[in-house]
Amino acid sequence: MVQKRSNAGLDVSMNRERLSAPRKLLKYIEELKNTHAEIFWKLPFDDSGIAKIGKLADQYRAKGFENVVVIGIGGSSLGTLAVWKALRGACPEPGRGDKKLFFAETLDVRRLSRLLKKLRSPSVFVVVSKSGTTTETIANTAVLLDQMKNKDQAAVVTDRDSKLWHWAQKRGFDILESPRQVGGRYSVFSAVGLFPLALGGVDISRLVAGAKQITSDCLLASTEANPALRSALTIWKHWKRGKIIHDTFLFEPDLEWFGKWYRQLTGESTGKGGKGLMPTVSIGTTDLHSVAQLYLGGPDNRFTTFVSVRDHGADFVISNKSGIEELVPDISGKAFSAILDAILAGAKTAYQKKKLPFMEIKLAALSPESVGALLQMKMIEMAYLANLLGVNAFDNPQVEMYKEETRKSLHAINTKS
Amino acid sequence: MVQKRSNAGLDVSMNRERLSAPRKLLKYIEELKNTHAEIFWKLPFDDSGIAKIGKLADQYRAKGFENVVVIGIGGSSLGTLAVWKALRGACPEPGRGDKKLFFAETLDVRRLSRLLKKLRSPSVFVVVSKSGTTTETIANTAVLLDQMKNKDQAAVVTDRDSKLWHWAQKRGFDILESPRQVGGRYSVFSAVGLFPLALGGVDISRLVAGAKQITSDCLLASTEANPALRSALTIWKHWKRGKIIHDTFLFEPDLEWFGKWYRQLTGESTGKGGKGLMPTVSIGTTDLHSVAQLYLGGPDNRFTTFVSVRDHGADFVISNKSGIEELVPDISGKAFSAILDAILAGAKTAYQKKKLPFMEIKLAALSPESVGALLQMKMIEMAYLANLLGVNAFDNPQVEMYKEETRKSLHAINTKS
Numbered sequence: 001m002v003q004k005r006s007n008a009g010l011d012v013s014m015n016r017e018r019l020s021a022p023r024k025l026l027k028y029i030e031e032l033k034n035t036h037a038e039i040f041w042k043l044p045f046d047d048s049g050i051a052k053i054g055k056l057a058d059q060y061r062a063k064g065f066e067n068v069v070v071i072g073i074g075g076s077s078l079g080t081l082a083v084w085k086a087l088r089g090a091c092p093e094p095g096r097g098d099k100k101l102f103f104a105e106t107l108d109v110r111r112l113s114r115l116l117k118k119l120r121s122p123s124v125f126v127v128v129s130k131s132g133t134t135t136e137t138i139a140n141t142a143v144l145l146d147q148m149k150n151k152d153q154a155a156v157v158t159d160r161d162s163k164l165w166h167w168a169q170k171r172g173f174d175i176l177e178s179p180r181q182v183g184g185r186y187s188v189f190s191a192v193g194l195f196p197l198a199l200g201g202v203d204i205s206r207l208v209a210g211a212k213q214i215t216s217d218c219l220l221a222s223t224e225a226n227p228a229l230r231s232a233l234t235i236w237k238h239w240k241r242g243k244i245i246h247d248t249f250l251f252e253p254d255l256e257w258f259g260k261w262y263r264q265l266t267g268e269s270t271g272k273g274g275k276g277l278m279p280t281v282s283i284g285t286t287d288l289h290s291v292a293q294l295y296l297g298g299p300d301n302r303f304t305t306f307v308s309v310r311d312h313g314a315d316f317v318i319s320n321k322s323g324i325e326e327l328v329p330d331i332s333g334k335a336f337s338a339i340l341d342a343i344l345a346g347a348k349t350a351y352q353k354k355k356l357p358f359m360e361i362k363l364a365a366l367s368p369e370s371v372g373a374l375l376q377m378k379m380i381e382m383a384y385l386a387n388l389l390g391v392n393a394f395d396n397p398q399v400e401m402y403k404e405e406t407r408k409s410l411h412a413i414n415t416k417s
Numbered sequence: 418m419v420q421k422r423s424n425a426g427l428d429v430s431m432n433r434e435r436l437s438a439p440r441k442l443l444k445y446i447e448e449l450k451n452t453h454a455e456i457f458w459k460l461p462f463d464d465s466g467i468a469k470i471g472k473l474a475d476q477y478r479a480k481g482f483e484n485v486v487v488i489g490i491g492g493s494s495l496g497t498l499a500v501w502k503a504l505r506g507a508c509p510e511p512g513r514g515d516k517k518l519f520f521a522e523t524l525d526v527r528r529l530s531r532l533l534k535k536l537r538s539p540s541v542f543v544v545v546s547k548s549g550t551t552t553e554t555i556a557n558t559a560v561l562l563d564q565m566k567n568k569d570q571a572a573v574v575t576d577r578d579s580k581l582w583h584w585a586q587k588r589g590f591d592i593l594e595s596p597r598q599v600g601g602r603y604s605v606f607s608a609v610g611l612f613p614l615a616l617g618g619v620d621i622s623r624l625v626a627g628a629k630q631i632t633s634d635c636l637l638a639s640t641e642a643n644p645a646l647r648s649a650l651t652i653w654k655h656w657k658r659g660k661i662i663h664d665t666f667l668f669e670p671d672l673e674w675f676g677k678w679y680r681q682l683t684g685e686s687t688g689k690g691g692k693g694l695m696p697t698v699s700i701g702t703t704d705l706h707s708v709a710q711l712y713l714g715g716p717d718n719r720f721t722t723f724v725s726v727r728d729h730g731a732d733f734v735i736s737n738k739s740g741i742e743e744l745v746p747d748i749s750g751k752a753f754s755a756i757l758d759a760i761l762a763g764a765k766t767a768y769q770k771k772k773l774p775f776m777e778i779k780l781a782a783l784s785p786e787s788v789g790a791l792l793q794m795k796m797i798e799m800a801y802l803a804n805l806l807g808v809n810a811f812d813n814p815q816v817e818m819y820k821e822e823t824r825k826s827l828h829a830i831n832t833k834s
Contacts, residue, residue, distance in 0.1 A: 073702070073703060073706045074703070074705075074706025074707050075706070078707065089527060089528065089531060090508075090528075091507075091508040093531065093534075093535075105670075105703050106670055106700070106701065106702045106703045107702060107753045107756055107757045107760070108669075108670055108671075108753075109729045109730065109731050109732055109733060109753050109754065110506060110671065110729065110730070110731075110783070111506065111507075111670065111671075112733065112753075113731060114506060114510065117510075118510075132744060133744055133745055134706075134745075135745050135748065135756065135760065136702055136706075136760075138741050138744045138745045138748065139735055139741075139745070139748055139753065139756055141739065141741065142735045142736060142737075142738070142739050142741045142748075142749070143733050143735065143753075145739045146736055146738050146739060163743060163744050164744060167740060167741075167743060167744060170740075171739075244716065244718070245695065252525075253522075253523055253525055253528065254525075254527065254528075260707070263707060263708060264706075264707035264708065266711075267707060267708035267709075267710055267711035267712075267715070268707070268708070268710040268711065270711070270715070271708070271710050271711025271712070271714050271715030271716075272710065272714040272715065273714065274714075274715065274716060274717065275715065275716065276711050276714070276715030276716055278662060278695075278697070278711070278715075278716070278718075279708075279711075280695070280697060283523070284523065285490070285523045285524060285553055286490060286491070286522050286523045288491075288816075288819060289490045289491025289492070289551075289553075289681075289816075290491050290495065290677070290680060290681035290684060290685070291680060291681065291684035291685070291688070291696075292684075292815070292816050292819055293684055293685040293688050293689065293813040293814075293815050293816050294683075294684035294685065294687070294688025294693050294695070294696075295684075295688070296815035296816070296818055296819065297688050297689040297690065297691075297693070297813075297814065297815035298684075298687070298688030298689065298691065298692065298693030298695075299661065299688075299691060299692065299693055299695070300691065301661070301695075312526045312527065313526065313527070314526050314527075314530060315526055316526060316529060316560050318556055318559045318560065319559060319563055320559075321559070321563050322558065322559050322562045322563060322588075323584060323587075324555050324556075324558065324559045324584075326580060326584060327549060327550055327555045327580050327581055327584060328550055328551075328552050328555045328556070329824075329827075329828075330824070330827040330828050330830070331552065331555065331556055331559075331827065332559070334827070334830065336524050336525075336526050336529075336556065336560075337526070338830055339524055339552065339556055339827065340524045341826075342823055342826035342827045342829075342830060343524070343552065343553075343819075343823045343826075345822070345823070345826040346819045346820070346821075346822035346823030346824075346825070346826050347819045347822070347823075349819075349822040349825075349826075350818045350819035350822050353818070353822075354818075366527070396710040396714075397710075397714065398709070398710050398713035398714035399705075399706075399709050399710050399713070401713055401767045401770070401771075402705060402709060402713065402760075402763045402764045402766075402767035403763070404763075405762070405763035405764070405766040405767050405770075406759055406760045406762070406763030406764075407746075407747070407763075408763070408766075409758075409759035409760075409762040409763050409766075410746075410747040410748065410751070410756065410759045411746075411747050412759075413747070413751065413755055413759060
């Protein structure tokens with residue numbers, strides 16, 4: 001295995017196979033690197049913009065509140081969710097300095113009712129919509145802002161001069177700009193993700209530090225030293241051999257939302273013109289008890305990226321107090337992390353024996369730096385992968401289609417009533 | 418569309434295409450229907466067994482406790498999770514008569530630490546393992562039971578005479594029997610699912626009533642009147658045409674864990690001998706903003722089942738107080754449910770225009786009856802689907818493979834230390 005240990009705490013291991021990048025891709029890397037335009041990979045380097053975001057968040061925190069409600073969907077919320085859940089867990093309890101972060105994504109009467117019940121203390125509502133005209137976001141905004149109380153605050157993240165921008169201006173809400181040239185799924189390191197995360201209590205300077213650290217490696221023209229390039233080439237090579245599914249197998253359940261974020265990144269960046277990789281997300285060790293049979297015994301159409309974390313911070317050691325050694329041999333006296341490693345090793349050996357191709361990413365820890373590096377590496381990887389597939393990484397032409405049909409349906413209800 | 422409205426509050430709509438069942442399958446239905454053996458579909462009909470489970474749960478509830486911790490993984494927890502989350506939501510707050518239900522599934526130091534912090538009041542630990550030798554379950558049991566306090570209680574659900582059975586007997590824990598002839602993924606209507614759900618506060622008699630109500634339809638030899646048969650034939654027919662992915666697109670986020678349960682059901686029942694359907698789970702409307710581009714513009718290799726709920730109980734009506742009509746036309750004055758219906762209708766029209774095949778399941782409500790009917794219908798459907806694919810629905814031969822490798826890895830650590 002080629003192992004690349006990066007400064008940002010992100011190691012990528014792949015089979016020691018010679019990879020060569022097509023000339024077209026090498027040219028694209030040069031363009032990407034040397035562009036003067038606003039582009040996603042530069043977002044973490046906007047020091048003054050990020051400082052402003054952090055300062056505004058600090059001002060809100062100084063005024064005091066308990067809850068942050070992120071009103072957004074898709075690219076407007078998935079990056080924030082990915083980071084927040086990775087760092088704080090699935091159903092987080094606020095820790096020191098943390099606020100409660102809630103997400104109003106889809107239209108859901110039950111969820112919104114539950115959320116409203118929880119908003120008994122002062123809250124900040126952050127409406128995130130690039131276009132400013134997202135149906136779900138605006139509908140949730142209507143209900144939530146109608147309930148605003150004295151000490152509640154509201155801010156908006158949207159494109160400069162969108163309808164939402166002017167709407168917010170009229171109402172005196174704070175407005176943060178989303179980067180116009182950057183699509184939602186590539187915008188986590190802008191105000192879109194950073195502002196609500198900072199409100200919640202995440203150290204965004206550590207997050208972007210991780211992203212910054214890995215960037216230079218990811219822009220190298222070397223298939224050995226550039227983890228994003230290596231990853232893209234490996235996935236693409238297997239795609240050409242019929243591995244049309246790319247499974248991200250996360251041996252850390254709190255990375256599930258990173259998986260969902262990457263699912264959008266893959267789906268919207270590669271799925272066009274009849275092409276596209278099918279992104280799936282598996283959670284270890286749980287899914288070994290759920291879909292391992294399919295993975296090991298079913299169709300051979302999958303490339304897998306195992307993701308795990310080296311340092312779990314704390315650990316549990318299994319005692320034999322309860323006499324469990326008679327149930328499972330070889331576990332008493334072992335640490336959770338060692339058992340987890342053994343299970344991951346077992347799964348990888350089974351994959352190898354079945355000749356199922358995979359690569360591996362190891363985070364140093366679930367730290368802001370590692371998570372930041374992971375997201376940045378994956379976005380750059382996706383730009384390369386789309387280039388290899390011959391599709392535009394940054395558009396999503398078909399999404400307009402169901403939206404148009406929805407508008408017609410909505411209008412039809414209107415005229416009937 | 419053929420629409421089948423069932424008594425159990427489960428409507429299944431499919432294209433009005435003539436379907437005919439192979440003779441082999443019709444014979445199989447007869448066998449399934451007339452078997453005298455212990456078999457999954459009969460579990461909801463075990464009135465006295467279910468009454469006993471309910472009674473034992475009542476005894477625990479009378480003694481008093483606040484938390485239920487389900488220690489199990491895969492088939493030992495997914496059914497319970499599917500029902501609990503569908504009825505109570507993703508991060509539920511206990512309602513009237515409800516206890517807090519926690520799940521210790523994988524080995525996760527962070528999650529288990531968080532869980533331990535939450536168990537400050539009396540708890541019931543339910544260890545669920547068919548074989549009684551599941552590594553994750555036993556490791557979690559070791560840590561959790563070591564922390565047991567005076568008022569905590571423990572019970573075990575396992576196969577009669579398993580090692581765990583005898584281990585629990587020695588310690589005086591209550592023991593409930595898991596149905597020996599029924600695999601984990603088909604066992605939700607046994608003590609495996611019903612006991613923890615009853616402890617949590619779910620009315621299990623309503624849950625099994627829904628399952629019972631739909632069963633007779635699902636055992637009919639009619640492709641028109643049998644929703645399980647119709648669903649299996651439709652999925653299979655499209656699988657033969659290259660739709661190797663079966664996407665369950667849930668327009669109700671709290672059904673996400675039903676999706677995960679169905680993912681195991683599909684994966685372990687069909688994934689063998691190089692065959693198998695790839696189950697994916699999408700959540701509406703969220704994933705329209707995440708993977709719709711791939712679904713509408715990417716490879717044409719997917720059959721979709723849309724699942725939605727007719728009655729949301731309450732509703733929100735969008736006011737124009739906040740002036741949102743200038744942002745999204747045609748939503749002010751509308752109810753959430755109407756907008757949601759419009760978005761689902763928009764998505765379906767887009768699928769139709771793109772000739773992407775789908776069927777539809779509508780639950781009357783997120784009630785125990787509807788959820789019970791849905792799970793029972795899907796398990797019977799899966800038995801038919803496996804028959805059509807020519808694989809054994811009930812085994813999982815390859816799972817042993819990574820377990821064997823894990824045992825070796827675990828043993829290796831042992832000898833080194």
